[in-house]
């Protein structure tokens with residue numbers, strides 16, 4: 233558990249990645265990655281770093297989910313009701 237979290241932190245310090253990229257890199261499910269990211273968000277905050285999240289965007293109408301607090305991808309766009317939503321991109325900033 234700890235090792236996976238450390239791997240994710242190391243990866244995100246080097247480059248911006250989606251949960252899908254991370255799930256492939258550390259060989260776990262996307263669902264697990266999101267669980268780890270929730271913890272990582274707190275861990276890195278205590279270290280003076282920040283988990284930055286590029287907000288999801290609706291691929292159909294361009295709506296951006298700027299107010300979203302959860303890290304996971306929303307199921308549907310509130311503006312056009314489409315479910316083609318771009319994945320959030322994560323990165324750890326020093």
Ligand SMILES: [Zn+2]
Pocket residue numbers: 290291292293294295309310311312313314
């Ligand atoms: Zn939309």
